[in-house]
Amino acid sequence: MKPLIVLLLLGHSVLAQVHSNAHAHNDYEHTRPLFDALLNGFGSVEADVYLVNGTLLVSHNTPGPKAKTLEQLYLRPLDSLIQANGGNVYSNFEGPFWLMIDCKTSTGTYEAIRAAVRKYPALMSKGDKGPVKIFLSGNRPLELMVKDGYSGLGIDGRPDDVGKGYDFTLMPVISDHYSNWSSWKGKSPATENDLQKIRVLAARVHQEGKKLRLWAIPDQEEAWKALMEVGVDMINTDHLNELNIYLLRIGK
Numbered sequence: 063m064k065p066l067i068v069l070l071l072l073g074h075s076v077l078a079q080v081h082s083n084a085h086a087h088n089d090y091e092h093t094r095p096l097f098d099a100l101l102n103g104f105g106s107v108e109a110d111v112y113l114v115n116g117t118l119l120v121s122h123n124t125p126g127p128k129a130k131t132l133e134q135l136y137l138r139p140l141d142s143l144i145q146a147n148g149g150n151v152y153s154n155f156e157g158p159f160w161l162m163i164d165c166k167t168s169t170g171t172y173e174a175i176r177a178a179v180r181k182y183p184a185l186m187s188k189g190d191k192g193p194v195k196i197f198l199s200g201n202r203p204l205e206l207m208v209k210d211g212y213s214g215l216g217i218d219g220r221p222d223d224v225g226k227g228y229d230f231t232l233m234p235v236i237s238d239h240y241s242n243w244s245s246w247k248g249k250s251p252a253t254e255n256d257l258q259k260i261r262v263l264a265a266r267v268h269q270e271g272k273k274l275r276l277w278a279i280p281d282q283e284e285a286w287k288a289l290m291e292v293g294v295d296m297i298n299t300d301h302l303n304e305l306n307i308y309l310l311r312i313g314k
Contacts, residue, residue: 078103080155081309085162085275085296088122092302095120095135100143100151102306106160106296109136110200113171118178121166133178136161140194141182149184150193157193160296162218162235164200172203176215186214197235208232219272221263230271235296237275238263248280252288264293283308290314 078101085106086092086099099107110122111132118132119125140161143151151159165171175198179185185194197216198207207217212231219233221242243263246256260276267274275296279285286297286308299305 078152079310080105080152081306081314082106083290083295083297083314084302084305084309085160085298086302087277087298087300091122091300095130096139098302102302103309104302104306105157106162107136108162108164108199110164110166111171111175113167113169113174116174118171118174132163132175133181137178137182137185141184144184144193158187158195159193160235161194161196163196163198165198165202166200168201168203171201172198172207172215176213179214195234197233199237218275224266224270224272228270233272235273235275236263236267237277240276240279243276246280246285246288248282248285248288251284257288257292260289260294261292264295268293287312 080103082105084102084104085108086104087108088110092098095109096107109120109132112119112121112125114125119129120132120135121129140151140159147153150157163175165175179196185196186192187195195216196214197218199218202217204217207213207215208228216231216235217228217233219228219236221236221238223233224236243259244257246252264274273295274293275298276289276294277298279289279298281299281301283304286299286305289297297305
């Protein structure tokens with residue numbers, strides 16, 4: 063069992079055990095974006111971002127008039143927590159904390175994110191070091207980012223990128239749709255064949271020192287357990303409290 067840590071959040075001390083393998087899918091759709099994930103000890107969160115008239119707005123679909131900015135929901139709060147917790151998002155946990163930004167728009171989005179993050183130097187990890195590891199998914203300009211080299215923003219890779227020589231600093235995570243690797247629905251115990259392709263993929267990803275994430279998984283306890291057993295590192299979920307309780311129970 064990992065030791066409990068204290069998270070300074072909105073002026074209160076909150077007990078949280080950090081789950082490095084818990085990834086909050088569409089975290090901003092919860093009541094308290096980012097903070098719900100932190101209160102449940104998640105080590106990774108996800109935000110969908112649109113670049114609209116030069117502003118980075120967080121929304122899963124086309125942003126409405128009440129959409130908030132990436133800076134409001136994530137960058138500024140994370141920076142404040144780092145200042146309050148002695149250089150880390152969670153006190154006494156050196157991280158890193160993972161922020162995946164899913165780029166829903168293409169032209170100019172990467173450059174806008176890079177400019178926004180540079181306003182918060184504490185968020186900029188130096189290679190493998192730093193309290194936050196930010197990586198871009200969706201419409202990430204792979205060739206441009208590779209040409210730029212590591213600028214504090216990593217790339218969410220795909221299985222086809224394995225074996226191409228991208229190092230962990232630039233491409234720390236390999237992600238794909240769950241259905242590309244298994245048809246198991248998680249409603250009955252998985253057989254050896256149900257998850258064999260994922261097991262093989264995980265081994266290839268881990269050989270490069272990267273993490274494996276699958277999205278659109280069967281989002282329930284039986285699947286969380288089975289996927290972790292075959293090597294999936296980031297468990298994608300919309301059920302933050304339930305996954306927190308499960309991971310506390312098994313000591314992860």
